[in-house]
Amino acid sequence: MSDGAEFAIDEKGRRLALSGNYLVSTIAPVDTDLRAIDQQLSEIDLSKVREIDTVGAWIALSLSRATGGKIVGASERAQRLIDAISATESGGEVAAERAPLFTRVFEATGARVDAAxxxxxxxxxxxxxxxxxxxxxxxxxxxxxxxxxxxxxxxxxxxxxxxxxxxxxxxxxxxxxxxxxxxxxxxxxxxxxxxxxxxxxxxxxxxxxxxxxxxxxxxxxxxxxxxxxxxxxxxxxxxxxxxxxxxxxxxxxxxxxxxxxxxxxxxxxxxxxxxxxxxxxxxxxxxxxxxxxxxxxxxxxxxxxxxxxxxxxxxxxxxxxxxxxxxxxxxxxxxxxxxxxxxxxxxxxxxxxxxxxxxxxxxxxxx
Known part of the structure; x- marks a missing residue:
């Protein structure tokens, strides 16, 4: 049994099965191939994944979002990591809200007066x-x-x-x-x-x-x-x-x-x-x-x-x-x-x- 990360897609091309150890130290050989998957999937099976860390959970969650596949068979640890990553990611704007022009003018004027x-x-x-x-x-x-x-x-x-x-x-x-x-x-x-x-x-x-x-x-x-x-x-x-x-x-x-x-x-x-x-x-x-x-x-x-x-x-x-x-x-x-x-x-x-x-x-x- 290999200690690396592996994956397989069934004959119908609808189910992706991940297996092995999905760790930051072992995921590199399959990372490029996983990113290349662009077809729609129904399931992403994690039941054969023995070890997983934050990087592996992030890969699984990214595949789910990119292909529409539902994550199944996740262990308690894997599910906990996936939930934690989902909670920390935000789909909103990263940039801070810009203040109105009237406010910005007075703020800039005040900053210049204070600097003077x-x-x-x-x-x-x-x-x-x-x-x-x-x-x-x-x-x-x-x-x-x-x-x-x-x-x-x-x-x-x-x-x-x-x-x-x-x-x-x-x-x-x-x-x-x-x-x-x-x-x-x-x-x-x-x-x-x-x-x-x-x-x-x-x-x-x-x-x-x-x-x-x-x-x-x-x-x-x-x-x-x-x-x-x-x-x-x-x-x-x-x-x-x-x-x-x-x-x-x-x-x-x-x-x-x-x-x-x-x-x-x-x-x-x-x-x-x-x-x-x-x-x-x-x-x-x-x-x-x-x-x-x-x-x-x-x-x-x-x-x-x-x-x-x-x-x-x-x-x-x-x-x-x-x-x-x-x-x-x-x-x-x-x-x-x-x-x-x-x-x-x-x-x-x-x-x-x-x-x-x-x-x-x-x-x-x-x-």
Whole structure:
């Protein structure tokens, strides 16, 4: 007598007899053949089944439902398993009932308001921790991590010179070329120098640099610190008495704040050079004359406007990146989410602040 599972169909093809052991360990050889039965049956006989478990009972019940055959000859154990499986299966919809639109709108609004409330508390707490750590370093300057600060300046500033320089150079070319096309209609193409000089020193130089730094360094801050939180390195630093604010946040924030001043000026300079190239090739303005004319047509306060905005933008980018990194918890998916948030929030805040700066400097006469 075989220990495996077997079955047979009578000559009329109306009665299916199962025999042997219908267990999870023995049912595999006949499982495919049983699933292939697609004819209508009158009975499914289990009288010759010696051993049966949940899998065997489920197979018998599935055959009954698929073929319409009535289960007969089931032992007490087999019948108990079949009844239990029948009771647990539901023919209804698996998905939860969806709330009405009116309810969903208010639920979503409430969730967003609550998230904003918690985010505000988090941000204020983070700012407080940052100020406390900065105050501690002012009282104890020897605790400041100079090497980390210099390393971050290299990563934020020196390593970004190529991409920011190329971007600014091309932006200068575009501004000069498009501006000259429009100004030529009025015979004022020489004013391209004014256009390139003022818009790059005052606005686009520092703004585009801040956006580039947010995408490059702000995202890196969030990803680095977030990964350290997931691997519990931040908790380990606290355990051995090292402040994560002093070791991770302050060097990064100060580095991006300081380097934004230099990168903003560098970006404006490269954009002016790009404009000068267009002036030489398309407008007949000598390269040297274009550059020397910049100091005559661009007010000095345009330079100061850019230099004032640069550290503020850098502070926003650095704080946003570190703040989002410190918020990472749970799983690796959070790292990607917070990195995205760091870039989006930093760029949005920079653009909003730039609009406020424009209104402010206009009202104080630096227009």
């Amino acid at each position: 409330r918690r985010g505000t508390i988090w941000a204020v707490a983070f700012l407080g921790q940052f100020l406390l750590a900065a105050g501690t370093l002012l009282r104890h300057p020897r605790r400041f991590r100079t090497k980390a600060f210099v390393r971050q300046m290299e990563l934020v500033g020196v390593d970004a010179l190529a991409i920011i320089g190329l971007m600014s150079f091309l932006i200068g070319i575009v501004i000069a070329q498009q501006g000259a096309v429009q100004l030529q209609q009025f015979g004022a193409e020489t004013l391209t120098v004014n256009l390139v000089g003022r818009i790059t020193l005052r606005e686009l130089g520092v703004l585009m640099t801040a956006i580039m730094v947010a995408g490059r360094s702000g995202s890196a801050f969030a990803a680095q610190i977030g990964t350290m939180k997931l691997t519990e390195e931040v908790d380990a630093m606290r355990t051995i008495g090292i402040s994560p604010m002093e070791a991770l946040v302050i060097p990064r924030v100060l580095a991006v704040t300081f380097m934004m001043i230099l990168l903003g000026f560098y970006s404006a300079g490269m954009a002016i050079i790009g404009g000068a190239v267009v002036g030489e090739l398309a407008l007949g303005i000598p390269f040297g004359s274009f550059l020397s004319r910049i100091k005559d047509v661009v007010p000095i306060y345009d330079l100061w406007v850019g230099l004032v905005k640069a550290p503020v933008f850098g502070l926003i980018v650095g704080m946003t990146g570190c703040y989002q990194g410190m918020k990472v918890e749970g799983n690796s998916e959070e790292v990607g989410l917070k990195t995205t948030n760091a870039v989006v929030f930093a760029i949005f805040t920079v653009i909003v602040l730039d609009a406020f700066f424009a209104v402010f400097f206009t009202n104080v006469g630096w227009a």
